[in-house]
Amino acid sequence: MTTTVGRARHRAEAAYADHVAALVTPVAASADAVEAPSADADLEAAYAALANIRPDHEALIRALYLRGLPREALAQELGLEVGTVNVRAFRARRALRDEMARQATEDPATLVPM
Secondary structure, three states: OOOHHHHHHHHHHHHHHHHHHHHHOOOOOOOOOOOOOOHHHHHHHHHHHHHOOOHHHHHHHHHHHHOOOOHHHHHHHHOOOHHHHHHHHHHHHHHHHHHHHHHHHHOHHHOOOO
């Protein structure tokens, strides 16, 4: 039987996966729109931001989202509860988002649509 927490977690992970996919999917340009940065520029901005966040946040994001390690496996590897990994993943994503926003204000050419 699926619990309410399990369903909520599944919805949150699906929403985040959609958000990550949107970051790497090129934006279709309209006739009125300013040219959007290329997918390569988006990835460069994400990797630059990743290099500027705390090392533990960077390692967590790399393990979960770039290597695709399941949360349960990462929790076991780190000797933590899955809930603790979820909280740390949330904080790491927030740190990455904040760093990307900070970089975008410094250089608007690197702005990644969210």
